[in-house]
Amino acid sequence: MNTQEKVLDVKGLKVSFFTDDGEVPAVDDIDFYVRKGEVLGIVGESGCGKSVTSLSVMGLIPSPPGKIVGGSIKLNDEELTKASEKRMRQIRGNDIAMIFQEPMTSLNPLFTIGNQLMDSMLIHKKGNKREAKKRAIDMLKLVGLPRAEELMNDYPHQLSGGMRQRVMIAMAMVCDPKLLIADEPTTALDVTIQAQILKLMKRLNVELNTAIMLITHDLGVVAETCERIVVMYAGKVVETGASIDIFKDPQHPYTRGLIQSVPDMRYKKQRLYSIPGNVPKPGSIKTGCRFADRCEFAFDRCRQEDPPLYHTAEGRSTRCFLFDEKEGAAHDSRATVES
Amino acid sequence: MTAEPLLKVENLKKHFPVRGGILGKEVGSVKAVEGVSFTVHKGETLGIVGESGCGKSTTGRMLLRLIEPTDGKVYFEGQDVTTLSTSEMRKLRRDMQMVFQDPFASLNPRHTVEKILEEPLKVHGIGTPKERKQKVRELLEIVGLSSYHAKRYPHQFSGGQRQRIGIARALMTRPKLIIADEPVSALDVSIQSQVLNLMQDLQKEFQLTYIVIAHDLGVVRHISDRVGVMYLGKMAELADSERLYENPLHPYTQALLSAVPIPDPLFEKESVVLEGDIPSPSNPPSGCTFHTRCPFKMDVCAQKVPELREHESGHYVACHLYTENGSAASQNTQVLEEGKHE
Ligand SMILES: Nc1ncnc2c1ncn2[C@@H]1O[C@H](COP(=O)(O)OP(=O)(O)OP(=O)(O)O)[C@@H](O)[C@H]1O
Ligand SMILES: Nc1ncnc2c1ncn2[C@@H]1O[C@H](COP(=O)(O)OP(=O)(O)O)[C@@H](O)[C@H]1O
Ligand code: SF4
Numbered sequence: 001m002n003t004q005e006k007v008l009d010v011k012g013l014k015v016s017f018f019t020d021d022g023e024v025p026a027v028d029d030i031d032f033y034v035r036k037g038e039v040l041g042i043v044g045e046s047g048c049g050k051s052v053t054s055l056s057v058m059g060l061i062p063s064p065p066g067k068i069v070g071g072s073i074k075l076n077d078e079e080l081t082k083a084s085e086k087r088m089r090q091i092r093g094n095d096i097a098m099i100f101q102e103p104m105t106s107l108n109p110l111f112t113i114g115n116q117l118m119d120s121m122l123i124h125k126k127g128n129k130r131e132a133k134k135r136a137i138d139m140l141k142l143v144g145l146p147r148a149e150e151l152m153n154d155y156p157h158q159l160s161g162g163m164r165q166r167v168m169i170a171m172a173m174v175c176d177p178k179l180l181i182a183d184e185p186t187t188a189l190d191v192t193i194q195a196q197i198l199k200l201m202k203r204l205n206v207e208l209n210t211a212i213m214l215i216t217h218d219l220g221v222v223a224e225t226c227e228r229i230v231v232m233y234a235g236k237v238v239e240t241g242a243s244i245d246i247f248k249d250p251q252h253p254y255t256r257g258l259i260q261s262v263p264d265m266r267y268k269k270q271r272l273y274s275i276p277g278n279v280p281k282p283g284s285i286k287t288g289c290r291f292a293d294r295c296e297f298a299f300d301r302c303r304q305e306d307p308p309l310y311h312t313a314e315g316r317s318t319r320c321f322l323f324d325e326k327e328g329a330a331h332d333s334r335a336t337v338e339s
Numbered sequence: 340m341t342a343e344p345l346l347k348v349e350n351l352k353k354h355f356p357v358r359g360g361i362l363g364k365e366v367g368s369v370k371a372v373e374g375v376s377f378t379v380h381k382g383e384t385l386g387i388v389g390e391s392g393c394g395k396s397t398t399g400r401m402l403l404r405l406i407e408p409t410d411g412k413v414y415f416e417g418q419d420v421t422t423l424s425t426s427e428m429r430k431l432r433r434d435m436q437m438v439f440q441d442p443f444a445s446l447n448p449r450h451t452v453e454k455i456l457e458e459p460l461k462v463h464g465i466g467t468p469k470e471r472k473q474k475v476r477e478l479l480e481i482v483g484l485s486s487y488h489a490k491r492y493p494h495q496f497s498g499g500q501r502q503r504i505g506i507a508r509a510l511m512t513r514p515k516l517i518i519a520d521e522p523v524s525a526l527d528v529s530i531q532s533q534v535l536n537l538m539q540d541l542q543k544e545f546q547l548t549y550i551v552i553a554h555d556l557g558v559v560r561h562i563s564d565r566v567g568v569m570y571l572g573k574m575a576e577l578a579d580s581e582r583l584y585e586n587p588l589h590p591y592t593q594a595l596l597s598a599v600p601i602p603d604p605l606f607e608k609e610s611v612v613l614e615g616d617i618p619s620p621s622n623p624p625s626g627c628t629f630h631t632r633c634p635f636k637m638d639v640c641a642q643k644v645p646e647l648r649e650h651e652s653g654h655y656v657a658c659h660l661y662t663e664n665g666s667a668a669s670q671n672t673q674v675l676e677e678g679k680h681e
C-alpha cells in the first residue's frame with residue numbers, strides 16, 4: 001500500500017511521564033497507522049496507554065510531566081512531533097478532531113452550544129459569522145439533534161448525556177477533519193444511547209469519508225464498528241489485524257484471554273475464562289514480555305527478552321514468541337508495518 | 340417454586356422530593372421507584388437490569404433500608420422489614436449485606452483492610468478480638484487475597500483486589516442475602532471475569548442468595564437465574580434468564596437487548612435503534628412510560644398503565660400488547676400475585 005493512503009502513521013512512539021517515582025513509560029514503542037476513510041479500533045484495559053496515544057497525536061500531552069521521548073507521528077506527510085505549538089493549534093480541530101468520554105469536560109458550561117460550535121469555525125477562519133452559524137445549524141441537524149435552531153441558544157447543562165455527545169461530534173466535524181479521534185465516546189452513555197451514537201459515527205464515516213480512530217475497552221463496540229484493530233497491553237501494541245480475523249482467531253495469548261473473558265449476551269457460558277493476576281502498572285515490568293506473569297504459555301525466553309511484533313499473516317502481527325518459529329516470520333518489528 | 344421465598348417485595352415505591360425557590364418548598368418529586376414487586380428464592384440469583392436512572396440502586400438500597408421506602412413492603416424470611424426499628428434493622432443487616440460498585444469509595448482509606456473487615460463483626464458483637472482477626476485472615480484467603488494483605492490500606496490494592504475486599508466485608512457476618520450493586524462495572528474486562536467467577540464460587544460454598552444489579556446485559560445473563568428489566572422506576576419484564584434473553588416480550592427489553600454490541604464482527608443482528616432519550620422520572624409520560632419511544636405504541640398506551648402480568652408461567656410482562664387491550668391478546672394472563680394489594 002502506498003503511504004498516500006495513510007492519514008496517520010505512527011512509528012516507534014514512546015511517551016513517558018517523569019514523576020517522583022522516576023520515568024513512567026506510558027507508551028513504549030508503538031507502531032500503527034490509520035488509512036484514509038477507515039475506522040480503526042484501539043482496544044485495551046485501563047492504563048494501557050490508549051489516551052496517552054491519542055493525546056500525543058493531538059499534541060496535548062501535559063508537559064511536564066509528560067514528554068514524547070521517541071518515534072514519529074505523521075499526519076499525511078507532516079511530522080507532528082516536530083511541529084510548533086502554533087502549527088498544532090491549526091491542525092487541532094481542523095485536520096484532526098477529538099471527542100472524549102465525558103462531553104461535559106470539553107464543553108464550556110458558560111457558553112451556548114451555538115457559540116462553541118461557531119467559535120471553532122471562526123478560529124480556523126472557515127467563513128464569516130453568518131456562514132458559521134448556518135454550518136453550525138447544519139451540523140446539529142446532521143448529527144440528528146432535534147430543533148437545531150433553538151439548541152444553538154441552549155447551554156450544555158440543559159442537554160442530556162446523549163445530546164451532549166452529539167453536540168461534541170457536531171463540534172468535532174464542523175471543520176471537516178480528515179481524522180476523528182474518539183476516546184471512549186460512548187463509555188459514559190446508556191446502551192440504547194450508545195447504539196444511537198455508534199450508528200451516527202458509522203454514518204459520518206461513510207458519508208463524509210472521515211477516518212476514525214476509536215478508542216475503547218469494550219470488545220463489543222470494536223467488533224461492531226471497526227474494520228481493523230490494534231490491541232494494546234501495558235504501553236505496547238500486542239496484536240493488530242482485521243477485526244474479523246482477530247475475533248475469529250486471536251493470536252496473542254492476551255487477546256485470546258480477553259475475548260474469552262467477556263460474557264456473551266447471546267448464550268450462557270458455564271464459567272468464564274479469566275486471566276489470572278492484575279493489569280500491570282506501566283514501567284513495573286522492566287524485562288521480558290509484559291504479559292509473562294499472567295500468560296499460561298510463558299516459557300523462559302519470555303522473561304528474559306522483549307518479544308518483537310511478528311508479522312504473522314496478511315495484515316496481521318503479534319508480539320509473542322510463540323510466533324517466532326513460524327515460516328517467514330519477520331523478527332524486526334519495523335518490518336511488520338506494511339508499506 | 341413453592342417454598343416460601345427468602346425475600347418478597349411488594350409494590351415498593353420511592354419518591355424523592357424536588358425542592359425549589361428560596362424557601363426550599365417541595366415543588367415536585369422524582370418517582371425513582373414506582374411500584375416494584377418481585378420475589379427472590381433461596382440460593383438463586385436475581386439480576387436487575389436497566390439504564391441509568393431507572394431506579395435499580397434505589398430499589399436495592401430500599402431492601403436494606405439504606406433508603407427509606409415511600410410505600411410498599413419488603414419481607415425477609417416472612418418478616419416485614421419496613422416496620423422494624425433502627426436497632427432491629429441493624430441486627431437484620433447481619434443476614435443482608437451489600438456490595439457496592441466503586442470499591443474505593445466504599446472502603447475507608449484511613450483504615451487497614453483488617454480494620455475494615457473486622458468492623459461488621461464488631462458491630463454485631465461477633466467473636467473475641469483474636470477470633471475476629473483469625474476470621475479476617477480466613478476470608479482474605481477465601482476471596483483470593485493473602486493474609487499478609489490484612490495490614491495494608493485500600494489504596495495499595497488494584498480495583499479488582501479492592502472489589503475482593505468489598506466482597507469479603509459483605510461475607511464477614513455470613514449473610515443469607517447479598518445485594519450487589521454494579522459489582523464489576525468499575526473493573527477491567529480481564530478482572531471482571533475473575534470477580535464474577537469468585538461470586539459464583541462463593542454462592543455455592545456459602546449457599547448465598549444474590550440480587551445483582553447491573554447495566555451490562557451480558558454480565559447479568561451470565562450470573563442470573565432470573566432477570567428483571569426496569570424502565571423509569573417500574574419493572575417492565577421479569578422472567579427466567581434463558582427465557583428473557585431468548586424470547587423477550589416487552590418492546591423495551593427487545594430494544595435493549597438489540598442495542599448491546601456483540602463481540603463478533605460476523606454476527607448480523609437485527610437492531611432496533613430506539614429514538615429519543617429516556618424521559619425524566621420527575622415528569623414521566625402518562626400510561627405506559629415507554630410509549631414515547633416504543634415502536635409498537637397503540638392508542639391505549641398513552642392512556643392506561645399496563646400492569647405487570649404473568650403472560651406465561653413465570654414470565655411477567657407489563658405491556659398492552661399482551662393484554663386484551665392489545666393485538667396479541669393472550670388467554671393466560673393472571674395479575675402478578677405479588678403485585679396485588681390486599
Ligand atoms: N437522593 C436522591 N434525591 C433525589 N433524586 C434521587 C436521589 N437518588 C436517586 N434519585 C433519582 O432517582 C432515580 C433513580 O436513581 P437510581 O440511582 O436508583 O438509578 P440507577 O438505576 O441505579 O441508575 P445507574 O445505572 O445510573 O446507577 C434517578 O432519576 C435519580 O436521579
Ligand atoms: N498526567 C500524567 N501523569 C503521570 N502519569 C500519567 C499521566 N497521564 C497518564 N499517565 C499514565 O500513563 C498510563 C497510560 O494512561 P492512559 O493512556 O490514560 O491509559 P488508558 O489506556 O486507560 O487511556 C497510565 O498508567 C497513567 O498512570
Ligand atoms: S511472549 Fe511468552 S509470555 Fe508473552 S504472550 Fe507470548 S508466550 Fe506469553
Ligand code: SF4
Nearest residue numbers: 627630633640658659
Ligand atoms: S404498552 Fe404500548 S407503549 Fe408500552 S411497551 Fe407495550 S406497546 Fe409499547
Ligand SMILES: [Mg+2]
Nearest residue numbers: 050051052183
Ligand atoms: Mg483513557
Ligand SMILES: [Mg+2]
Nearest residue numbers: 395396397520
Ligand atoms: Mg445505580
